[in-house]
Amino acid sequence: MTSVIHVNPSLRKAAEILGDARKGMGLDGFPFESKLSMEPLVSKWLFDFKDREDQLGELYRQIKKYTEEHESILGAYPDVTSLVRDHHPIIHLLLSSVFPVSLSENIYGYASGPFMMEPFYITRGLQNLLADATVELQYEQFTEIDKISYTVRACLIILEKYYNIPLDQVLPILFSLRYEGTSMERYYKTTSMLDFLEVKTRGPAPVIDYKKLDYLLRHLNQSEVWLETFSPDVFYFEGFYLAFMNDVTEVETLSRLRKLLLSSDSFLDFNTAKIVANLTRVYLSMLDVEVGIFAVDYPFEKSLEHRYNLHYPIVDNHLEYLFTDTGENIYARACRENRIQLIANLEHEDYLHPVELHLLRKGFKSLMVAPLHDHEKKVVGIMELAAPEPYVFTHVKRLKLNEILPLYDVSVEDSRNAVDNRIQNIIQEQFTNIHPSVLWRFSEVAFNYLNRQGNNSDDVRLIEPVQFRNVYPIYGQIDINSSTSIRNNAVKQDLVKNLYLISEVLEKVYAVTGFHLIKKLSFEVTNAINSLRVDFDINQETSVNNLLVQEINPVLKDLRNNYPKLIETINNYFLEVDSEMGIIYEARKDYECSLNKINNTISHYLEIEEVKNQKIIPHYFEKHKTDGIEYTMYVGQSILQKDSFNMHQLYNLRIWQLYSMVEINRQIAKIRIELPIDMTVSFLILVFNDPLDISFRMEEKRFDVDTSYFARYEILKKRIDKA
Incomplete structure (x- = not known):
């Protein structure tokens, strides 16, 4: 009433x-x-x-x-x-x-x-x-x-x-x-x-x-x-x-699903993915159903779900078994037949694939799996629904799910594309040498290439070279004095200390075990010590490291497990060596610490100055870390997308080179007291007055001087560096 x-x-x-x-x-x-x-x-x-x-x-x-x-x-x-x-x-x-x-x-x-x-x-x-x-x-x-x-x-x-x-x-x-x-x-x-x-x-x-x-x-x-x-x-x-x-639950849920799924990156946000899963349950009127979605390429690529960050599966970490030779399962069948697949009751199946058995053990009795497609109808994802009760997925539910799958198709493809774009941006920013000052030229070349594709041109496979003519090089180098000698001394110091220490350990081990192998290893250690007293080269570093890490350390670890009397001696030895490298790495660590601190100081200064210099005139800039830092700049009219180049801008940058020498030297002097190993630096500036041409080498992904006529610039650089 x-x-x-x-x-x-x-x-x-x-x-x-x-x-x-x-x-x-x-x-x-x-x-x-x-x-x-x-x-x-x-x-x-x-x-x-x-x-x-x-x-x-x-x-x-x-x-x-x-x-x-x-x-x-x-x-x-x-x-x-x-x-x-x-x-x-x-x-x-x-x-x-x-x-x-x-x-x-x-x-x-x-x-x-x-x-x-x-x-x-x-x-x-x-x-x-x-x-x-x-x-x-x-x-x-x-x-x-x-x-x-x-x-x-x-x-x-x-x-x-x-x-x-x-x-x-x-x-x-x-x-x-x-x-x-x-x-x-x-x-x-x-x-x-x-x-x-x-x-x-x-x-x-x-x-x-x-x-x-x-x-x-x-x-x-x-x-x-x-x-x-x-x-x-x-x-x-x-x-x-x-x-x-x-x-209006069905209509409103469908409206909200459409709004969420057609927004960009909908599956890249965990909270949004949870909302989508719940709306799917409401739309299907199946509140106890678990909903999972993950990216996949068919045939399956193992690392894809991590690459696309679209990874919300019910099957947990069993994705790698979905497309193996261990027998067909509902996931592989859905992808192969390219349509929704059902299992009404997992308990009544004659054969269960390990993945299906895993779901049954998790408490699921019925399963529905749908492939998701891109605009070319390739399988790019999977949607899975699992219920704790049998016979809940019917033909009617399949038809109802099929009505909204196109929304999931679009969303998964858009999410994957968004990740791909982000990856490309990261590669562009972090891993390639396409400097922002010349990016406009690469965009022009790419557009021209796409335009030829659209026009069905015969030379569609050819991409025009990226070249800049009549640019002036500006080169500088900040080198750490005697860096090779300092490193060799550090290596020798570590090796000698390590060999004397292991020699004492081997004597104690031989006294307990009497193994002839230990006597042989002791002999090799003595020879290595005598060799280091006479001279040192890089080959000795490799041979001694191999002796310590590949021959002696495994023997010591095995003996430690079988001879209680040797536990303390061997443990004390391993406490002295680097836990990751298995050798004494003290002087070399000090060397690397000093080298990195100097390089980072120089690099940080150059990065700050580069922002200022770009305001003088846009130019190409790159730097490389070696035993020190070297940098190259190219400036000229052809690099400019707009504005104009004149010589006083070049002279301004060359004066900056001189100023930077003084400032870098001052900053190095400030940090020398903090260095584990004292180091000093030398400066080199190459003034090359003739303009030259540079081209982007596709194989090496970097700019290089063009043609043999301008090769004398590179030759001159190398000769000065050796001098």
Whole structure:
């Protein structure tokens, strides 16, 4: 039965839930006076049914009699409580023509005073919907229409009812219904019936012309603009309105899925992927289903899901087994046949692939797998759905899923493309020598190449060379003095220390074991020590390291496990050596630390100065770390995409070279006290006055001097460096 709220305590909770949800609609602080009145509905009854002789005629006579005995039913009430207190016996009767008792269980509807929070009348169907103790009802604002304030909506009603200007003033309201602790989610769109709502005035109303109307409609999101025209001192509302809530879960879920899936990078964000998975459950009306999505190329590439960062599988870390020779499974079959595959009951299958067995052990009984495609219809991803109950995936569910798969296809492809683009940007920024100053030329060449492809040119495979003519080279080098000698001394120091230490250890090991192998290793250690006393070269470093790491260390580790007396001796030795390299690496570490600190200081200075120098004139710049830093700059008109080059800009950069020598030397002097091994630097500047041509070498991915005529520049550089 349909009931009046305030005389039926069992309906209070449903009304409060609905009232709380309506608070989110912006009804707090509503400026217009609103009074609840049944007079419009009473008048309709008394006019429409006075001549009826059927059941409606009997109801008419009851209402007429009640009205004559209780004239206050025609008055206006400031709140719901007063009306219900005085007239609750007749309210149900009055509304029976709107909410038929026979349909009450199937109608989600209510009656409310104009712009009031809680309803005064609610259908049995809506009561049942909101009866659960965990239910949550929330006003949603997914679209710009949803965000129009109720002050503006009230003004739209004034335009419609008072000024007879036809507008879509009954804007729909969207509620979401959720049950706490579950993923269940339903959407209900409320449409209002305003037949019993009246707009009244105090004093003269303003004139509304089309110019004013156009101005108002262009400011739907600004309540203050509307209130300047429709003053609450002039307009007020009486009566009530009816609302009907229609289940639009499937339509709204599909709309939200479309919005999320067609936005860029939707599957690259974990939270968005979770929302998509939940909306998929809601759309399919399968709340206990797990949804997984991951990128894949068919045939399968093992590392692809990590490369694309699109990796939300139910099968956990078993992806590498999906496309092996261990037997076919539902995933491989979906990709091979390129269509949705079902397993109704995993427990009743004659054969289960290890991946399917893994899912069964995880508690899943039924499975549905769909391949996802790119625009060329290649399989680029997989969508998987798994349920703990058998026989939940039917042909109908397959058809329903198939309707939305194109959205997932687009989203997965877009997400993969977004990752590819990011990877290309990283490669461009981090790993190639395409300097920003010359990137414009590479873009021109790429565009020309694409243009030839579009025109079906015969030379479509040929990409034109990237060349800059008549540019001036600027070369500089900051070298660490005697770096080779310093390193050799560090290596020799580590090796000698290591050999003497291991010699003592081997003596103790031989005393305990008497192994002839230990005697042989001791002999090789002694020979290595004698050899280092005479001379040192790079080959000795390699041979001694191999002796220590590949021959002696494995023997010591094995003996440590079998001879308790040797545990302390061998453990003490391994505490002295580097845990990763297996040798003493102290002096060499000091050398590398000093070298890196100097190189980083120089490199950091050059990077800061490069930003400043680009403002003098855009130019090509590259630097390389060796035992020190060397840099090359090319400047000239052909490098400039715009502006012009003149010689004083070249001279300015050469003067900067001299200045940089002084500044770098000063910075090195400041850090020398911090270096484990003291080092100094020398400077080289090559002034080459003739312009030359440079070209980008595709194989080496770098610029180089063009033609043999200009090769003397490179020869001169090498000869000066050797000197």
